[in-house]
Amino acid sequence: MASEGNDAASPTDQPPGRPVERRLGQLAELPVTVLHGVGDRVASDLGELGIVTVLDLLTHYPRRYVDGTRMVTLGELVEGDKATVLARVSRVTAPPSRGGRGRGRAPSRVSLQVTDGRGHLTVVFFNQPWRAKQLPVGALALFFGPVASYRGALQMVNPTAEVLQSADEPNRESGEASPRGGVPEEGFGGRVYPVYPLSEKAGLTSARISRLVHEALDRAGAFADPVPESDRERLDLQARTPAFAGIHRPRSVGEVEPARRRLAFDELLRLQLALVLRRSRLEEDARGIRHIVARSDGTPTLVERFVAGLPFALTSAQVRAIDVLIGDLASPLPMHRLLQGDVGAGKTVVALAALLIGIEGGHQGALMAPTEVLAEQHATGIGRLVEGLMVPDPTTLEGSRPLRVTLLTSRTSAAERAGIHAGLADGNVDLVVGTHALLTDSVTFRSLGVAVIDEQHRFGVEQRAALRDKGRGADQQGSDPDLLVMTATPIPRTAAMVVFGDLDMTIIDELPPGRLPVVTRWARTPLEEEEAWATIREQVGVGRRAFVVCPLVEGSDKIAAASAVTEANRLAEGELAGLRVGLLHGQMRPADKEAAMDAFRTGELDVLVSTTVIEVGVDVPDASVMVIEDADRFGIAQLHQLRGRVGRNGEQAWCFLLSGSESPESEARLTALEKSTDGFVLADVDLELRGEGTILGARQKGRSDLRLARLLSDRDLVADARNVAEALVGADPHLTHHPLLVEELRLFVDDDEAEFLFKS
Ligand code: ADP
Ligand code: MG
Numbered sequence: 034m035a036s037e038g039n040d041a042a043s044p045t046d047q048p049p050g051r052p053v054e055r056r057l058g059q060l061a062e063l064p065v066t067v068l069h070g071v072g073d074r075v076a077s078d079l080g081e082l083g084i085v086t087v088l089d090l091l092t093h094y095p096r097r098y099v100d101g102t103r104m105v106t107l108g109e110l111v112e113g114d115k116a117t118v119l120a121r122v123s124r125v126t127a128p129p130s131r132g133g134r135g136r137g138r139a140p141s142r143v144s145l146q147v148t149d150g151r152g153h154l155t156v157v158f159f160n161q162p163w164r165a166k167q168l169p170v171g172a173l174a175l176f177f178g179p180v181a182s183y184r185g186a187l188q189m190v191n192p193t194a195e196v197l198q199s200a201d202e203p204n205r206e207s208g209e210a211s212p213r214g215g216v217p218e219e220g221f222g223g224r225v226y227p228v229y230p231l232s233e234k235a236g237l238t239s240a241r242i243s244r245l246v247h248e249a250l251d252r253a254g255a256f257a258d259p260v261p262e263s264d265r266e267r268l269d270l271q272a273r274t275p276a277f278a279g280i281h282r283p284r285s286v287g288e289v290e291p292a293r294r295r296l297a298f299d300e301l302l303r304l305q306l307a308l309v310l311r312r313s314r315l316e317e318d319a320r321g322i323r324h325i326v327a328r329s330d331g332t333p334t335l336v337e338r339f340v341a342g343l344p345f346a347l348t349s350a351q352v353r354a355i356d357v358l359i360g361d362l363a364s365p366l367p368m369h370r371l372l373q374g375d376v377g378a379g380k381t382v383v384a385l386a387a388l389l390i391g392i393e394g395g396h397q398g399a400l401m402a403p404t405e406v407l408a409e410q411h412a413t414g415i416g417r418l419v420e421g422l423m424v425p426d427p428t429t430l431e432g433s434r435p436l437r438v439t440l441l442t443s444r445t446s447a448a449e450r451a452g453i454h455a456g457l458a459d460g461n462v463d464l465v466v467g468t469h470a471l472l473t474d475s476v477t478f479r480s481l482g483v484a485v486i487d488e489q490h491r492f493g494v495e496q497r498a499a500l501r502d503k504g505r506g507a508d509q510q511g512s513d514p515d516l517l518v519m520t521a522t523p524i525p526r527t528a529a530m531v532v533f534g535d536l537d538m539t540i541i542d543e544l545p546p547g548r549l550p551v552v553t554r555w556a557r558t559p560l561e562e563e564e565a566w567a568t569i570r571e572q573v574g575v576g577r578r579a580f581v582v583c584p585l586v587e588g589s590d591k592i593a594a595a596s597a598v599t600e601a602n603r604l605a606e607g608e609l610a611g612l613r614v615g616l617l618h619g620q621m622r623p624a625d626k627e628a629a630m631d632a633f634r635t636g637e638l639d640v641l642v643s644t645t646v647i648e649v650g651v652d653v654p655d656a657s658v659m660v661i662e663d664a665d666r667f668g669i670a671q672l673h674q675l676r677g678r679v680g681r682n683g684e685q686a687w688c689f690l691l692s693g694s695e696s697p698e699s700e701a702r703l704t705a706l707e708k709s710t711d712g713f714v715l716a717d718v719d720l721e722l723r724g725e726g727t728i729l730g731a732r733q734k735g736r737s738d739l740r741l742a743r744l745l746s747d748r749d750l751v752a753d754a755r756n757v758a759e760a761l762v763g764a765d766p767h768l769t770h771h772p773l774l775v776e777e778l779r780l781f782v783d784d785d786e787a788e789f790l791f792k793s
Pocket of ligand 1: 345347378379381382521545
């Protein structure tokens, strides 16, 4: 943009007869220094905000707007108001800066006279000497604070101040010069001021950024639009050119939302295209197994026999989920499915059905869990569920033999491990349950048919891929197993569409019948806390057990362990005297942990005081009370998980959240848990409280592209973007006819990802 020569877009993929339109890819190649007055220092200030190119600048969106048409005028101010006023500085009085930093120096005082062309106001800043420089005569700023009266005149003391137009700014946007209006001399109506995110370090004002954006927009001209016009019309999305204008220099506040919606759609479309393309590439490469889901002789399948033998009837949500899995397994494409379901919804049985289908066809199954405790529990539980189940085996006299399940963790002894490795390699083991130990190189399968990952959020994407790769084997001759990942930490549907968009999704939205919701109380005072200990004593008295979860300690497992030890001793001598109190924390030796869990499970211990190691999946049906100390230190999802450890046998259970915190966030979180035991409802609350950043954080590679899109309020837009992405990729799997979209995607995903998405 430095010269008109650089300015012209390459005309190659422009239709003839249309003016040259600006592509984002071009703007990404222009450094901000092409703009007027941007030298090294301003460039480095912009760099502090992550703005390096003109594209970065144009996607640095205002965080809010000040509507100059709806300000209180100075003449209307009344003492005692908390007011926001827009005014220009007309006089600055600041004491001369003194050299020394003498101790007894009087506090510095900067006093401003400001005017809106009609009235006047005095603004005083104490101990903020830099205000004199920030707000020189001529600067236009927004002041927010209480209005007081001093010697008969109104004034604001130490208000917050936001400079909207610097003093040296030529008023070239005003009047007729710009069709978007400017700052009239009298009053400040008729204009909306964008307020840009700034950083402490960068010596920039919102006004300065706004000016640079104006220049960039003026010089960029019309934008090329990658979204097909038919889609834009159908979804009521405006074109990109007015959208950039509307977000950065709206003529009225009403222009902002349609602009935001369009640009948010672009963000979501890029994200969904990346996910849909990723999925499509995986499928192209896939070498899946077409599992046999029905028997030609009409006799019952292994799964049918398994379900018939269960001590309970499946819920209809479980039946639906299994049907979906059967569809996936029968298809030649490998399954990539996420199974979401609240704590206790019965995901294990559903996963087991998928594993059994693979096994019946002569393949093997693997179930990976994040902790040893959980893997052991799964192995025991599954062992019980499949007891007596026979699988076809032509090498035996009867043509069938009992199903063989085995456990493999880092605790497995070397001798035993060798045997298991051999059994997996030669097909002697049908189903292996384990931890990360399953991923070691020495584990090979004869034929891995179905792989299940429990509590998938505890694993990385690479580990998911590593387990899947066990199917192909070292020689790459095998097939891709069908993959099911499970989570008991529900995330809202739209968030899931964004975070897990490369997976299919099934939700078990129903708990087995007869489950009573866990009665949850937020105990704020010592008196309310006493109710928690009394409930434990009472429940232990009738043969139940209780968990006490110690405060979350950041950073150090050692300190967490120490605090659990102290707490266990304190309780054993105090509130829980006379009860058998045990201890469980991450610093204990594995054998001791196991012993503690066993003692608690069998009832030799009444109370287990622990760190959050019990968070995931621990199953002790007789536990009926959970006390969580310093509950405000935990997130909603974690508290919900912890609470899921009690009330697993259908009897009434209690959860006490101890916290004296009075912060509004604690209040919101803890009352949400008191009110609801539905993980999906809580997930929505969580998203609302924490914003999408935390959900997306872990998954987003490279540039974080969601700046304007809001997962909660833009639900429909997320779904629209998904549909458009699917339609585009469905019709044109490599987007050959959409070079503009491809170029933009390359801008927003990292190089490795782009390489993968666009390889041909
Ligand atoms: P989660 O979804 O939390 O992993 P589990 O699979 O561990 O839940 O199941 C929780 C408990 O509920 C287990 O003891 C399981 O045997 C039992 N269960 C599963 N499905 C049903 C059902 N349909 N009816 C009754 N109990 C069930
Ligand atoms: Mg589970």
